Every structure is written in structure tokens, then in C-alpha cells.
Amino acid sequence: MPGDGSPYTAHPPTDRAAMLEAVGAERVEDLFDVPEAVRFDGDLGIEARSERAVRREVRSVLDQNADLVEFLGRGHHAHYVPSVVDHLADRSEFLTSYTQYQPEVTQGFLQALFEYQSMLVELTGLPVANCSLYDAATALGEAALLAARVREASGETVLVPGHVAPGRRAALERYVDGAGLAVATYPMAGGTVDVAALRDVVDDDTLLVYAETPTVRGAVEPALDAVGTAADDADALFCVGSDVLALALLEPPAAAGADVVVGEADALGLGTGFGTGHGLFAAREAFLRQIPGRLVGATEDETGRRAYTLTLQTREQHIRRERATSNVCTNQAWLALRTAIHVATLGAEGMVDLAEDQVRYARDAAARLDDLPGVTAPADDAHHFREFPVRVPGDAARVRDDLRDEGFAVHAVDDDLIQVCVTEETVAGVDDLTAALAEVVS
Amino acid sequence: MRFDYPPERRYRPTHEWLTADEPRRVGVTDFAQDELGDVVFVELPDPGDPLTAGDAFGVVESIKAVSDLYAPVDGEVATINESLFDRPELVNDDPYGEGWMIEVRVDAAGELLSADEYREQVE
Amino acid sequence: MSDDDRGYTFDQARWADDDGYVSLLSEAAPGRAEPGDALPDDLTRDELALPDPAEPTVVRHYTRLSALNYGVDAGPYPLGSCTMKYNPAFLEDVAALPEAAVHPDRPDESVQGVLEIQHRLQRALARIGGMDAVTLQPPAGAAGEFTGIEVTKAYHRANGEGETRSEVLVPSSAHGTNFATAAMAGYEVVELPPGDDGRVDIDALAAAVGPETAALMLTNPNTVGLFERDVVEAAELVHDAGGLLYYDGANLNALLGRARPGDMGFDVMHYNVHKTFATPHGGGGPGAGPVGVVSDLAEFLPTPHVRETDDGYERYGPERSVGKVHGFTGNWLVLLKAYAYVARLGDEGLRDTSATAVLNANYLAEQIGLDVPYGPFHHEFAATAGDRDAADLARAMLDHGVHPPTTKWPEFVHEAMLTEPTEAESRRDLDALAAAFDAAAAADDETVANAPERTAARRIDQVGAAREPRLSWQALGDENAGTGD
Structure with a gap:
């Protein structure tokens, strides 16, 4: 009607x-x-x-968004999403299904999530991964709350790096407020962790040490082992933040002693979505019953066939209520499916190749920008993945705004630092960006 | 009567039993294991941990339920039944025998029920 | 299936071999890729071992998996308190507009389109809930609860009562998230027992409320579909004691355009857009859980908030903001779908939605043979399986071609089968559901114990899954992650 x-x-x-x-x-x-x-x-x-x-109305309103080439990252990355991801994930048997509480008729989604967990186990090196949290920021919040629950760690302070996305830190602070934890910062040097300075900051009160690779400024962290040791020495847990594509190339965080790995999985499978995230979360076996969120396990049906089911649900709010490991219920399952399909489509070779491309894009673009008078790129000593800071003459915010007027979006991250992120989606625009920056800083 | 309650033991209303003789062991009743269903996980304290009568000392889980275990005595944990970590089903199969949970050093017993009193409460 | 069954055929097991459905790992032997020279060796992994299927294999794999899965597009999905309604197809096209795919760190003037849609949705949700301000940041319902309770906490702290107001009151019939949320925010949870009529016992509430009360969290209609008739009195009790009233929006579908939490005295609420506003559940998210508040609480909302200025729209930090509950601004692509849904329906459509949802639940409750305690219902009802196990009966319903309801919850209904058909079910589908209820209830014990028999997987060993958790290919080890070969 x-x-x-x-x-x-x-x-x-x-x-x-x-x-x-x-x-x-x-x-x-x-x-x-x-x-x-x-x-x-x-x-x-x-x-x-x-x-x-x-x-028509939505399109016409959204048309007011300026037409900018986005050299933006800092926790939300645009990678090309193959068509098969949309076409397969959009099948309504997946898209319009509920959480898999009736496993007999949701085996397809359960298996896809089990396979997603398995992919994360390989990527992180940790033996247990859940089937998603909201985003990297809330996953970090959950990691801190896990640390506060387990016997292995003591203390009430969560240490985060000097370079961390403000949104990620703010969400962490909100998450840990109820548990009475504090968040403090340790210094960086040359774009990566200043390990000596970190050692000065870590003490008995340290509950969790968080480090990122790549950092929010795109730097690959060379001293993860030392950070992990510093955490260990203080009976603190060690949490590493990364993303699903970088993990295909970098040393698995577990090898550096990570107890928990968090990060963005939206880098694969989703594309840019104004910050719509997809949090990955993996942990050591010892923390199995303290992990937040849903876990899919392999088992059998009564005919002896392999089957899958949500398991260890007594951790969760619908059973354990106020003593649950988290209040999380609905998470980002469909995005986990999308990530899994994207990873499957790339395969091992494709993942490593795409990840190595991001290193080269950053290196080549930095070299181009570094040739400009008064411009230093990268502005630190690190290896970079996708993105890097650029020292510009004059006020970074003004440079950012002037570049926007030329049709390019970059970050302004400090008084004289802008940040540029290059992926396969934007690499073709690096020449134009270089020309525009030359104009802006001249 | 559906369930068995050894007469020489003492019981808490929260379904734990305590043996009368050394070693003084603590576990859960036949009734409790049946209510819980298939036990999938048992969390126990460390030997040496103090116990206070009426306070929780551990957790027993089935697929859809979680129950605290309450100490029947003041005292200390002497040893724990580590075989439950690999075989939690022992709680179902043999609640008064191999499914025991902890051995305790008793300073003072809490208020406990006889087998008959406990049976009356649950049945 | 018998002639009476009009449901879906679940038996998609034709894709499986004798040992179960093949895994991706078995379809494509693990590739082992070694990094090249982009980075120094000490920074990179030695190798990456993941399946390396060709694209046609990927397509087959996930298409076959989809055939093992059931979605509401295929048939009724009457999970109580889940609001599994039809997800209009065009919403996916709206969310896929390339103009929507922008980065959140762009400056405001270059994302005016996004901010305008967000502002419009904030206003529409505020009107629907009778609230003064709405944040879109929480990425799910439970995140909305957390945001709302954190706003409550910030309000009490601002009044110098952060320490004294240490309790959150939650009826025992509430969703588990309410308890978990209050605990996560650092509150003591005080559980309120249900009254004889299945609603909040106002005397028990009066006894529990006091100077320690930070908030009462209430779901209305409650989790068995009953309207909390004493809600105004409850609000007065809580407000007189200095506490705030939180509305869990899980069941808002029942009241769209007909009653508003703000008018009932609620101070803060969340909306489940993946329930009420038809964005697909996606097998467990992404959803979105916007939070509405009365004007006194608006200054505590998360950062950034969107407002209209003379020049357009801007993001800003409310004066005493609780900060952030998400790294950016929430699940934008989901919120965009919710905006399109609300715009498509308008006032009349929203009112028709609640009316039809309530009519359908009442009709279905009338058609089935099982006892349905309490009433009158709105969008859902809890039938009781009587001396049967509700989960067993649910599995038996699968053999009659429908997805069963939520079972064994809420606990105060004996062997509950919590059923929410939503407005999307036709009379024919409701009759099929009723027939499945009755057929399952009439089945003999052996049939029920063996059910389901016509599903891709039969009864599943959940005990084994929990006793020996195997959560990845790697944990399956020699058994192989795949076909058992």
C-alpha cells in the first residue's frame, strides 16, 4: 500500500x-x-x-563533500576492495542472518568466522583470535580491561606511546575509567619507541604497555622485543597494535612477546567509511577465558561430521551478566566475513606483495617530497608502511589547508609536520601532490 | 530419591560437600552436577590460598551456566584436584569421588547441613 | 516435511562430503609466501602461510558457505528481542554510494554532505525518542548502553555525587548487556526481581532506590513484550532520589510513533539501528547504537558532536564531554542506511511499523497451542515449552522449515520461547510459524530428542567444543582443518 x-x-x-x-x-x-x-x-x-x-536525496546531500584526493590514514586506510568481496558478502544468507545462536542453520557464517580467526592466528602469531570487536580503539580498551582481570599482570596504569591517535587514546581512557585505571604516555625518539626512556617510565604500577607497528605515523617499530621485555620486567602485559595488512609482512607480534594484539582489520574488506572500523583481537592461550567477544570453535554434529559453534559463551554478557569479560554483544561480524574474503582472494602471495607495495609507496613518495626545497620526508629515521610524516616550512595547518584548496587531503600532525599516506588507491596521484606541495611551500 | 548424599559428609545450602575425615575434601553434590549439566570447566584457587566460610573459592561452568563454589570452612587450600582441568566431566561422573575439587586445612567449619537436612532443602 | 509445513528447506548439506563441509584450507593448500626486500629481514616475518585459492575457488567456497546459512530474506526469523525484520535492499545501494566513502580526518568543510546526513539523523532520532540531543558515535547497542551510563556518571560527577551514586538498578528481566555495562562503568549492579505480572515491581523499586542510585535501566516494552505501566511512577521515584532513568532501546520497534521514552520520563536512551531501523544484522554486526539524552545531559555527549552553524555543519566537542567511545565517529555506513530507512518510512510508515509488529505478535500468540503467560503483549511474547526443554523444541521447529525463537530467556518464564515476528511477516508466514510451533510441541520425545534431522548440521556437540576448545585451523593440527582426511 x-x-x-x-x-x-x-x-x-x-x-x-x-x-x-x-x-x-x-x-x-x-x-x-x-x-x-x-x-x-x-x-x-x-x-x-x-x-x-x-x-537521489542522499546522493545530492553527499555530493556536497568536496572532491579531494585523500592521502589520509592514521588508523583508517583505503585499500582497493575486489568486487568478489561485495558480491559474496552481500549474499543475503550472510547479510540478513543473526548471530549464530542456532548453529544447525548458520554453519556457513560460523565456518567463515572460524577461518577468519585462523587467518588472524597466522598473522599475529598468537593462538587465539576472536571474531571481531568494534574497532582498534575499543579493542585496545578491552585489552586493558583484560590485563586488569588476569593474575599475570598487576598495576593500574596503561602506558601508550607518545605518538598515538588521539581518538584511540580517548576511547581507551573512557573504557578504563570504570576499572579505575589511568593512561599515561612514554616518549618516542626518531619516530619509534625510545626504549631507554620507556624503561624509566615503566614501574610496578604499570599494568599494560601498548606499542604500535606501524605507528600512527606509519613507522615500523624495530624494538618491539625490547618493549616487550620492559613490560615483562614490570609484570605488565604487552599489547601490540597493528593492522591486518601490515601483519602480513611484519614479524608476528607474538615473536616479540606480545600477550595481546589489537588493531584494525578494516584495512582489508571495507575501504574508506568515515571511520567505520573493525577491531581485531588476539591473545595468548592463557587468557582464553578472559577474552572479550565471540569465539567460534570446531566440533562435530551427532553424525560425526565437522561442525562449528559459538563456544566458551560463559564469558559473555548474556550468561555471565555483570561478571562478563565485556558487555560486547553485536560486534562487526559481517566485516570479519568481508576481511576473510579479501584475505582469501589475495592469498599468501597477494598479501605479502600488497604489503610490500605499501612500504615502497611510502618510500618513493617520501623521496619525491624530500626533493622539494625546505621539505623533509620522512621527518624521522624509521622505515614506513603506507604513511610518513613530512616536515614543511611554516605552519602545518596552513599547508594542509592550502593543499586542500588544491584538491588534496593530508593530515597536519604537529606545528610543522604534515602526514601523507599512500596506497594503491592514491599512488597515481603522488606526482600531482608533489607539484601542489611545491606550489604551497614556495 | 533421585540423588545420593553420603550421610557422613556435611553440606552447604549452596551445594558443596565436605568430608568428615582427613583428607578433608570439598566438592559439589550429585544434585548440583545434575542441575548444572555437562561441566566443561572448573576454576580452582592455588594451594595455600586462604578460605573463608561462605566466600567463593572457585567457579564451575557448564555450556550455559556459571556457578560460584563457596567454601564450607575457614582455613586454607591444601591441594587442588588438577585432573579436573583436563577432565571436568569427572564432576558429573563421580561427584563424591574423582570429581572432588580441593583439599582443605580446616580452622573452623561454617554452618553446615546434615545429609538429611540438605536433601530436604533440595528435593 | 509434512504437507502442513510451508517453511524453508534447510537441508543444504549437499555441499558437504561425508566428513563435513570442506575448509578453505583444504580447497587451497596453504601458500607460503616469503617477504622480499622491501624491508630489512629483521623487521619482517620469515613466511606467511595462508590459503592461496584462485578467485573462482574463493567464489565457490563462500557461495557454498552461504547456502549453509539462513537469513531473514529466506523466511521468518522470530528471535525475541532481536527484531529480525526485513532489511530493504536499497539501503545497501545507498551505503555503497562512492560519495559516502570519505575519510574522517578530512576537515569539516570538505565533508559537509556526511555531516548534514548525520545532523538530520540526529534530529530524526531525537524526535522519535522524545530526546533533545543524539550522538551517533556508539557502534552497537551495548556500546550505546556504555555511552549512556558513562554520560550518567559524568553528570553525577559534575554534581559532586560521583562517589556516592555507586549503584545501577537493573530488572532481572533485562538484557545481559545492562548488567555487564553497569559493571564495566564501575557500578554495583542491584537486581530488581520481577513482579507477579511480569513487570517491574514498583514496591521493590521503591525499596531499592536511594541516594546511592545512579540510574535505573529499563527496557519498555520489557523483554516479554509487556509495557511497564508504572513507568511514570518509576521515573518519579528515581528522579526524586536524584537518579537518572536509562531506556534500553532494544524494543523500540513496538512503540515507533506511538510513545516516546522522553515523554515517559527517561533521561538517556540508546537506539538499536540494526533492530528498529532495519539495517542488516550481518551475522552479528556491524550495528549502531546512537544515544539520545535530555537537554541537561547534552554537554556530556561524546566528541565530536555535529551541529548546524550559519555556514553549514561542524564537528565540535561538547563542553563536558565524556570523550570518545570509538576511535572515530562510529559505524557511519550503518547509520547512513538507518537515515535512508527513516526517510523512506516517514511518520506514517513508522506508525504502521509498530502497529503491524504488535498485531503480528498478538496474532501469532493467539495461533499457537503453547501456553503464553502474562499479557497484553506488544511486539513479542514468551511462550513456555512446559515440561519440554525449550531448546529441544526449538531444534524440532527447524525440521518444520522455520527459524525458532530465542529460548530459555528471560529466565523468569519457565522454559521460555521468546518470539518476535516483526512487522515483515505475512499472515501466511505467521501461520507457517504457528504450524511449526504446534508440530514441534506435538512431536514425540524421540523425534524432539533427535531433531533437527533436516539441517545442514545435526545436533551439535557443544560440550565437546567447550571442554576442548579448538578455535583455529592451527588448533586442529593433524586432524586437518578440512574434511578430516
Whole structure:
């Protein structure tokens, strides 16, 4: 009945009448047991539109977004998503299914999530991965809360690197407030961890040491082992932040002693989505029963066939309530499916090749920009993955704004530092960016 | 009567039993294991940990339920039944025997029920 | 299946061999890729071992997996408190617009389109909930709860009562997330027992509320579909004691356009857009859990918030913001779908949604033979399996071609089968559901104990899965991750 209610309710008027009769009501309003005082009889003031009109309207509003080439990263990365990812993940058997509480009819999703967990085990080197959290920031928050629960760690301070995305730190602070934990910073030197300075900061009160590779500024961290040792010496847990593509190339964090790995898995499978994230979370076996979120396990059905099921659910809120490992319920399962399909499509060779490309893109682009007078790129001593800081003459915010006027988006990260992120999606624009920066800083 | 409650042992209303003789062991009753269903995990304290009557000392889990284990005595944990970590099903199969959970050094027993009193409570 | 069954055929096991469905690892032997010279050796892994399937193999693998899965597009999915409604197809196209795919660190003036949609959605949700301000940042319902309770905490702290107000009251019928959220925020949880009529016992509430009360978290209609008739009185009790009232929006579908939490006295609420506003559940997210608040709480909302200025729209940090609950600004691509859904329906469509959802639940409750305690219901009801095990009966329903309801919850209903058909089910599908309920209830014990027989996987050994957790290919080791060969 277009124009007469929702297009997504299923009853012709005759059915509606028969159903009302079956329940003994004259009008559907009679079924609402809502006291008069709190009934709403007003207008919400929302005008219904046709599907066509809504699509046109959304597109025309979104068209107001400026047409910029985005050299942006810092925790949200644009990689090319192969068509098969959309086509397979959009199958409605996946897209319109619920969490797999009825495993007999959700084996497909369960297996896909089990395979996703397995991919993360290989990528992180840790034996247990869950099947997603919201994003890297909230996954870090969960890692800190895990540290506060386990016997292996003591203390009340979470140490984060001097270079960390402000949003990631802010979400961490909110997450740990209820547990009475504090967040403090340790220094960086030359773009990566200043291990000696870290050792000065770590003490008995340190609960968790967090380090990233690549860092928020794109630097590959060469001293992860030393960071892990510093954490260990203080009975603190060691949490490494990374992303699903970088892990294909870098030394697995477990080899550097990581107890927990968090990060963004949205780098594969999703593309840019205004920060829509997909948190990855893996941990040591010892923390199995302290892990937040859902876990899929392999088992058998009664005929002896391999089957999958959500398992160890007693950790979760629907059973353990106020003593659950987390309140997380709905997470990012469909994005985990998308990531898994993307990883499968790339394969081992494709993953490593794509990851190595990101190192070369950053290196080559930095070399181009470094040739400009007054410009230093990269502005630190590190190896970089996708992105790197650039020292510019004058005010970085002004340079960023001037570049925007030329059609390019970059980050301004400090007084005289901008940050440039290059992926396969933007590498073709590096020449133009270089020319524009030359103009802007001249 | 569906369940067995050895008469010489003492019971907490929360379904733990305590043996009368040394070694003084603690476990859960036949009734409790049946209510829980298949036990999949048992979390126990470390030997040497102090115990306070009525306070939780461990956790027993089935697929869909989690229950605290409450100490029947004041005292200390002497040893724990490590075989439950690999074979939690012992709690179901043999709740008064191989499914025991901890051995305790007793300073003072809490208020405990006789087998008959416990049976009356649960049945 | 018998002639009476009109449901879906679940038996997609034709894709499996005798040992179970083949894994990706078996379809494509693990490739072992070694890094080249992009980075020094000491920074890189020795090798990466992952399956290396060709694209056609990937397509077959996931297409076959999809055939082993059931979605609401295939048939009824009446999970109580989950609101598995139809997800309009066009929402996917809206979210896939290339103009939506922008980076959050762009300056405001270059993302005016995104900010305008966000602002419009903030306003629409505020009106729907009777709230004054809405944040879109929480990425799921539980994250919305956390945000709302953190806002509550910030409010009490600002009033110098951060220490004294240490308790959050939660009815025992509430979703587990309410308990977990309050604990995560550092609160003591005080559980309120249900009254004889299945609703909050107002006397128990009066006894529990006091100067320690930070908030009462309430779901309305509650988790068996009953409207909390005493909600105004409850709000007064809590407000008089200086506490705040939190509305869990999981069941808002029942009230769209007909009653608003703000009008009932709630101060803060979350919306589940993946329930009420038709964004697909995706097998467990992404969802979104926007939070609405009354004006007194608006200054505590997360950063950034979107507001309209003379020049357009801007992001800013509310004065006493709780900071952030997400690294960026939440699940934008999901929120965009919710905006399109609300715009498509408008006032009339939203009212029709709640009316039809309530009609469908009442009709279905009337059609089935099982006892349904309490009432009158709104969008869902809890039938009782009686002397049967509700989960067994649910598995038996699968053999009649429908997805069963939520079982054994809430616990105060004996062997509960919590059923929420939503507005999307046709009368024919509701009749099929009722037939499946009745057929399962009428089945003999042996049939029920052996069910399901017509599904891709039969009854699953969950005990074994928990006693010996095997959570990856790697943990399966020699057994192989695949076909058992």
C-alpha cells in the first residue's frame, strides 16, 4: 500500500482485518497497553519519500563533500576492495542472518568466522583470535580491561606511546575509567619507541604497555622485543597494535612477546567509511577465558561430521551478566566475513606483495617530497608502511589547508609536520601532490 | 530419591560437600552436577590460598551456566584436584569421588547441613 | 516435511562430503609466501602461510558457505528481542554510494554532505525518542548502553555525587548487556526481581532506590513484550532520589510513533539501528547504537558532536564531554542506511511499523497451542515449552522449515520461547510459524530428542567444543582443518 504506511509490512487489508478479528481487537491501536499520559499523538515531522527520492536525496546531500584526493590514514586506510568481496558478502544468507545462536542453520557464517580467526592466528602469531570487536580503539580498551582481570599482570596504569591517535587514546581512557585505571604516555625518539626512556617510565604500577607497528605515523617499530621485555620486567602485559595488512609482512607480534594484539582489520574488506572500523583481537592461550567477544570453535554434529559453534559463551554478557569479560554483544561480524574474503582472494602471495607495495609507496613518495626545497620526508629515521610524516616550512595547518584548496587531503600532525599516506588507491596521484606541495611551500 | 548424599559428609545450602575425615575434601553434590549439566570447566584457587566460610573459592561452568563454589570452612587450600582441568566431566561422573575439587586445612567449619537436612532443602 | 509445513528447506548439506563441509584450507593448500626486500629481514616475518585459492575457488567456497546459512530474506526469523525484520535492499545501494566513502580526518568543510546526513539523523532520532540531543558515535547497542551510563556518571560527577551514586538498578528481566555495562562503568549492579505480572515491581523499586542510585535501566516494552505501566511512577521515584532513568532501546520497534521514552520520563536512551531501523544484522554486526539524552545531559555527549552553524555543519566537542567511545565517529555506513530507512518510512510508515509488529505478535500468540503467560503483549511474547526443554523444541521447529525463537530467556518464564515476528511477516508466514510451533510441541520425545534431522548440521556437540576448545585451523593440527582426511 504505497503512501499508506510502510512499504515493508506485508499485509493486504483483508488479512489485516482477519488478523484483528483473530485477536479480538477492533483497531490495532487497541492492542497497545500504553497509559494515556504517555501516548504520543503528535507528528514526528518526518516526511515519507519514495525509494527513488531517498536515493537521489542522499546522493545530492553527499555530493556536497568536496572532491579531494585523500592521502589520509592514521588508523583508517583505503585499500582497493575486489568486487568478489561485495558480491559474496552481500549474499543475503550472510547479510540478513543473526548471530549464530542456532548453529544447525548458520554453519556457513560460523565456518567463515572460524577461518577468519585462523587467518588472524597466522598473522599475529598468537593462538587465539576472536571474531571481531568494534574497532582498534575499543579493542585496545578491552585489552586493558583484560590485563586488569588476569593474575599475570598487576598495576593500574596503561602506558601508550607518545605518538598515538588521539581518538584511540580517548576511547581507551573512557573504557578504563570504570576499572579505575589511568593512561599515561612514554616518549618516542626518531619516530619509534625510545626504549631507554620507556624503561624509566615503566614501574610496578604499570599494568599494560601498548606499542604500535606501524605507528600512527606509519613507522615500523624495530624494538618491539625490547618493549616487550620492559613490560615483562614490570609484570605488565604487552599489547601490540597493528593492522591486518601490515601483519602480513611484519614479524608476528607474538615473536616479540606480545600477550595481546589489537588493531584494525578494516584495512582489508571495507575501504574508506568515515571511520567505520573493525577491531581485531588476539591473545595468548592463557587468557582464553578472559577474552572479550565471540569465539567460534570446531566440533562435530551427532553424525560425526565437522561442525562449528559459538563456544566458551560463559564469558559473555548474556550468561555471565555483570561478571562478563565485556558487555560486547553485536560486534562487526559481517566485516570479519568481508576481511576473510579479501584475505582469501589475495592469498599468501597477494598479501605479502600488497604489503610490500605499501612500504615502497611510502618510500618513493617520501623521496619525491624530500626533493622539494625546505621539505623533509620522512621527518624521522624509521622505515614506513603506507604513511610518513613530512616536515614543511611554516605552519602545518596552513599547508594542509592550502593543499586542500588544491584538491588534496593530508593530515597536519604537529606545528610543522604534515602526514601523507599512500596506497594503491592514491599512488597515481603522488606526482600531482608533489607539484601542489611545491606550489604551497614556495 | 533421585540423588545420593553420603550421610557422613556435611553440606552447604549452596551445594558443596565436605568430608568428615582427613583428607578433608570439598566438592559439589550429585544434585548440583545434575542441575548444572555437562561441566566443561572448573576454576580452582592455588594451594595455600586462604578460605573463608561462605566466600567463593572457585567457579564451575557448564555450556550455559556459571556457578560460584563457596567454601564450607575457614582455613586454607591444601591441594587442588588438577585432573579436573583436563577432565571436568569427572564432576558429573563421580561427584563424591574423582570429581572432588580441593583439599582443605580446616580452622573452623561454617554452618553446615546434615545429609538429611540438605536433601530436604533440595528435593 | 509434512504437507502442513510451508517453511524453508534447510537441508543444504549437499555441499558437504561425508566428513563435513570442506575448509578453505583444504580447497587451497596453504601458500607460503616469503617477504622480499622491501624491508630489512629483521623487521619482517620469515613466511606467511595462508590459503592461496584462485578467485573462482574463493567464489565457490563462500557461495557454498552461504547456502549453509539462513537469513531473514529466506523466511521468518522470530528471535525475541532481536527484531529480525526485513532489511530493504536499497539501503545497501545507498551505503555503497562512492560519495559516502570519505575519510574522517578530512576537515569539516570538505565533508559537509556526511555531516548534514548525520545532523538530520540526529534530529530524526531525537524526535522519535522524545530526546533533545543524539550522538551517533556508539557502534552497537551495548556500546550505546556504555555511552549512556558513562554520560550518567559524568553528570553525577559534575554534581559532586560521583562517589556516592555507586549503584545501577537493573530488572532481572533485562538484557545481559545492562548488567555487564553497569559493571564495566564501575557500578554495583542491584537486581530488581520481577513482579507477579511480569513487570517491574514498583514496591521493590521503591525499596531499592536511594541516594546511592545512579540510574535505573529499563527496557519498555520489557523483554516479554509487556509495557511497564508504572513507568511514570518509576521515573518519579528515581528522579526524586536524584537518579537518572536509562531506556534500553532494544524494543523500540513496538512503540515507533506511538510513545516516546522522553515523554515517559527517561533521561538517556540508546537506539538499536540494526533492530528498529532495519539495517542488516550481518551475522552479528556491524550495528549502531546512537544515544539520545535530555537537554541537561547534552554537554556530556561524546566528541565530536555535529551541529548546524550559519555556514553549514561542524564537528565540535561538547563542553563536558565524556570523550570518545570509538576511535572515530562510529559505524557511519550503518547509520547512513538507518537515515535512508527513516526517510523512506516517514511518520506514517513508522506508525504502521509498530502497529503491524504488535498485531503480528498478538496474532501469532493467539495461533499457537503453547501456553503464553502474562499479557497484553506488544511486539513479542514468551511462550513456555512446559515440561519440554525449550531448546529441544526449538531444534524440532527447524525440521518444520522455520527459524525458532530465542529460548530459555528471560529466565523468569519457565522454559521460555521468546518470539518476535516483526512487522515483515505475512499472515501466511505467521501461520507457517504457528504450524511449526504446534508440530514441534506435538512431536514425540524421540523425534524432539533427535531433531533437527533436516539441517545442514545435526545436533551439535557443544560440550565437546567447550571442554576442548579448538578455535583455529592451527588448533586442529593433524586432524586437518578440512574434511578430516
